[in-house]
Amino acid sequence: xxxxxxxxxxxxxxxxxxxxxxxxxxxxxxxxxxxxxxxxxxxxxxxxxxxxxxxxxxxxxxxxxxxxxxxxxxxxxxxxxxxxxxxxxxxxxxxxxxxxxxxxxxxxxxxxxxxxxxxxxxxxxxxxxxxxxxxxxxxxxxxxxxxxxxxxxxxxxxxxxxxxxxxxxx
Numbered sequence: 001x002x003x004x005x006x007x008x009x010x011x012x013x014x015x016x017x018x019x020x021x022x023x024x025x026x027x028x029x030x031x032x033x034x035x036x037x038x039x040x041x042x043x044x045x046x047x048x049x050x051x052x053x054x055x056x057x058x059x060x061x062x063x064x065x066x067x068x069x070x071x072x073x074x075x076x077x078x079x080x081x082x083x084x085x086x087x088x089x090x091x092x093x094x095x096x097x098x099x100x101x102x103x104x105x106x107x108x109x110x111x112x113x114x115x116x117x118x119x120x121x122x123x124x125x126x127x128x129x130x131x132x133x134x135x136x137x138x139x140x141x142x143x144x145x146x147x148x149x150x151x152x153x154x155x156x157x158x159x160x161x162x163x164x165x166x167x168x169x170x
Contacts, residue, residue: 009041009058016041017065024157025070033146035153038066039125040161042084043118044106047091059084075132083125090120119155126151 020038028034042059063080067073094116095109106114126147134143 006054012041013058013062014065016062017069020066021069029153030149033150033153035157036126036129036150037154037157037161038062039080039083039122039154040158042080042087043121043158044162045084046106047088056081056084072133075129078132079125079129082128083121086124087117087121090117094120118158119151122151122154122158123147126154 016038020036024035024037026034039062041062045055045058047055059080060077063077064074066076070076091109095113109117127144130143130147130150131140
């Protein structure tokens with residue numbers, strides 16, 4: 001039997017996929033850059049060491065769902081699993097939290113630590129996504145530029161969404 005938390009995530013993940021594909025993929029800044037917000041689930045997933053593998057599976061399904069709609073061949077799935085793998089290391093690196101953290105509450109981070117964490121995760125996701133999409137070393141500057149500009153727009157939208165749901169995320 002599924003517990004309540006797993007059931008909520010099984011409902012939330014398809015909603016995020018649909019919102020990304022049908023809303024945010026149709027918002028373009030400068031006719032080129034669209035915000036990627038589906039990763040907000042990975043960014044703010046409450047860490048519980050006992051659910052580590054379930055978190056990786058859900059992260060994969062989130063990226064894979066976006067890949068299925070966008071026909072992108074697994075790059076979103078890879079980038080989603082990558083950031084889900086590194087996020088706890090990033091949190092431990094930027095904060096003074098216990099190295100063997102078993103549970104994480106985002107209220108344990110101060111505002112600057114939270115911003116730095118979000119920026120690092122978004123940049124990592126977008127760089128890996130755009131590098132895998134182009135797969136040409138000659139386009140590295142274009143890829144870096146696209147990733148950086150898209151990261152700015154993604155960050156802005158993620159922070160707006162965070163502001164609306166801040167009490168539920170903590």
